[in-house]
Amino acid sequence: MPITADKERELLNKYHLTSLYPSEWPHQDDDDEEDTDSDEDAVANGLPGRQKTNASTKSRKLSSTYKNIDRHASIRSSLSGTQKTASGEDSLVQKDEADPLGMAPSVATELKRRGLPVEDNVKLRNRFMLSSTSFSPQMFLSQVHQNASTEQLLQGLDFLSRSIEQKSASLKVLVESNFEKFVRAKATIDNVYTEMRTQGADPLEDQRLSTAGRGPHSRQTSKSHFRNSSNPFSPANRPASADKKKNALTKESEYGVQGIKMPLLELAIRAEEVWGPALGGRDKEESLKSILTSLDQHREIFRLGGSVHEAVRKNDFDTIIADWKKANKYAEEARGAAEYAQESNVTLSEGDVYQIILTARMWHDVSAQIEIYKRDVWKRLKTSHGRKPAAISDETDKESHMELIGILLQLGVDENPIWHWLNSRSLYLKDRIARSFERIRIEIEIQRRQLANNAITDPKVLAKYLRSATDAGSVRLLREGNKDIDSTKVVAFWEKVLASMNALLSPTNGLLGEVIELWETTQSFIDNKAQRSFPTAVFAAGLEHLELEPDDVANLRSGAQELVIQFRESTFAFFSDAPVQDLSDLYSPIPPTPITPGSASTPSATRNFSFDPSNVPSLNPSKGDAWEKFAFWPPGGNSLSGAHYLGRILVLVGTAASELANLSVVNTMRSGTESLKTLVGAVRERSVAAVCAAWVPDAERCKYMEMWQRHPDRRDLTTMPGTFIAFEEKVLGGMQKIAYISEAASVGGRGEEVVVPPSAKLLQTIRGCFVTSLYKALSGMVENAERRTLDDAGQDDPDGITLVSGAGGRGDGETVLVNFRDQNVRRLITLSNLAHLRSEIIPQLISQFESSFSVKLTDESKTIRDVLSQIDARLFQSYVKPIVDSLQTTITAGITSKAWAPASGRPTDAQPYVYDVLLELVLVHSEVSTTASSLTNQILSYLLEQSSLALIAAFKQRPRYTLPALMQATLDVEFMAQTLNNYTTDRASEVQSQVYLALDERTDNDARTRLEGELPEMRAVLKKLREGTKGEFGCFKRERRGRDRPTSSRGQ
Structure with missing residues (x-):
């Protein structure tokens, strides 16, 4: 029988079915x-x-x-x-x-x-x-x-x-x-509601509520109900008692609850007082028993979270690793149990479930702490780039990065910590190189400008520092640390440059050493040699990140090559670039790099300088000075300090280039060694050019090194020759170090390929500068001697030291001053100095130059000797010419005088002009012997020659000589010749012979014949005259000192 749709729906809803043909019973x-x-x-x-x-x-x-x-x-x-x-x-x-x-x-x-x-x-x-x-x-x-x-x-x-x-x-x-039933039911409900609502209320309020209740939606009582509210016997119209008012369904009585609220509250408090302790104690006891049982069963799981926290706080690596392994073990066990139950479809017991939950909570806590700790270790690893201080002993000098890498490998990471550390260190060094070079350029340029604003221009003061190169000064240099070779500010500038270059280029204490160390460490990791120092636990944790990947190796090699290139270019720019015109771009904050955004290596965006960035000295207008082209050269610095410090700096540059060339990573670079060779050559050429630019002006200032003090060992010399050779030798020594950088070339490895001997062009520059410096120094010496007045010479206080005035005066110790106010004295002492330079000092300097630079100065030596001879002859003539002119005037006036020739008879004395000439020569002898005794023979021999020539010229002015005149002439000539016999030279003897020829030409035969008979008497007269003037002209009889008798006269 078919079922209708209504019946089907009713059955399904009745029995809670989804179909009329169910396959199982409905749920209970x-x-x-x-x-x-x-x-x-x-x-x-x-x-x-x-x-x-x-x-x-x-x-x-x-x-x-x-x-x-x-x-x-x-x-x-x-x-x-x-x-x-x-x-x-x-x-x-x-x-x-x-x-x-x-x-x-x-x-x-x-x-x-x-x-x-x-x-x-x-x-x-x-x-x-x-x-x-x-x-x-x-x-x-x-x-x-x-x-x-x-x-x-x-x-x-x-x-x-x-x-x-x-x-x-x-x-x-x-x-x-059912109409009647509906009406009665509604009336009953309305009356009950009204009674409950108005119980205990006031009549007026009741009336108001009744009236308000008659709204369109209120509950109205039925008109036919016998309990109408209008009934006088209705309960609604009765006076409300206080108790009933409490139970009324009004807001004031809390809708009937107010009456029982307080009793219930008191009852609850009383019950809590009576039964609370007992019930709470039992509950607490049961809870504590449960907690203790759980803690006892899972004690290790509960302990792990706190243990890891404490180990992290103490930075206890070993405990952290051990607890992490335990946590992993418990987690794997719990995970395995859960997976087994799921796969086998087995229900877990309550204890197993509880243990899994505890393990999960523990794992969540521990893994969170470990992740935070790993992030901290990663951060420390990426910033662990500082070198260990030398004070730490080898036993305690454990490399922190190896320990941190080992911790990360044991804790487990997704990326290779070895590569990350090497890469971060490479980036860190790259940033440090850039910052360091820029900082150095800024500070050196600021100091250079400050020097330029206060540069010393007084040549006398500058010459004082050049005198520090003497032997006594050298001992002081060693004791006082090169403080006297230049002004205090210039020395401070050089010390700043040297310290900066040392901080950058030193293989042991500089930034270069860190670059070399980084590549050696990288190569060790690439060859898997550095990994051998990890503890066994690292290898037990796994081999995943112990080896570097080919791409990582290529990146590290490229980073090392970039560091080498950055070093080379920064050093090249520092020495080759001209001084910076605008410094604002340099000392602006450098943007942070990925490795250094506010990290420990860069605590702030701004950099701390040794000067006030808001008060940067301005750049002075160019004056054409040589030092304006060099950013590393101090304004007003001399060649002595420049050669000394640049020689040391070139050793740093050459050693740095040699060390970089010995790195295997440079061999893989295209033209790596050649670029380092170019760097050394460029720095060397700039240094040589800078020193040469200061060498020639310093040689011109050598004239201010003349203190007019006698040499303590050679009284015929001043200290000038010794000071000059000391200055030249020190400059030459510094130039030799700059040119050959022999200390850097001996580093070994590929250092000889980088530090090569200087080019011929560079040697030619040094040679030309050396010869020019000699010319300038010699010219300055002559200039000192040729000054006419003291004011022109300006030698009152040439270097700020008060000199004792007066010839032969003594200063401090054994220092003796010459009478530098007398021009003749200055000429004589300068002639003596030049003679010493020509005979000893210049040959010694040339020999030193040839041995230092392996070149021969054949042409230059000849030129220097010729120049010296010319200078010496010119200065000699400037001294003797006034004397010669005076002698010629005296001799000519005496011989041409009418009273010269005796009227008759044999002459018994020389004419007065002879005594005048000899007395003048006595004064010359005294001046020369006391000033420069080595020149006495040379000058008096020359004056004797010139006197003989003057006699010839004067005798030729008389047409004829009688016998008395011939005897007088013979007496004058022989008396003068015999008195000056010690200063007679071949040239003087020849001239004296010419005197007799001139007299013979103007004498007749009779006079000649008669003169032969008068000669014995004349010899007696001569002997008597010499004996009589022994005291007056005894100076000419002294033993000659100095050089041997010359064979030729000066200026002929």
């Missing part, structure tokens, strides 16, 4: 749920619910009776197929309904057929149920009747209209047939 929970709902409904209706304990049969029957009453009393329960709300109460909305339009037997079935989850989503299902307040006509028509035609929808509208009319008619019949 539905029945229990239904019973529970029924109980809740009974409680809501004021009836006792069903008891869950074992009661008597009577109780069960009573409960069943109540249940039946509840079922019949509940409107919701009377409707089949209703659904429950979230609070558990029945709702008037049914689980399924027939189609209101009459086209389908079940709305839910139609929705399921269309794929809507109406069984699981109650809210969605209620949108399609007509009995629900959330019913949506739009959704109902669009889903249930989405394929219906207009005609079908019109038919459904007619069906819905008829259904509504049928239900309305049935309700009308029900009301008409």
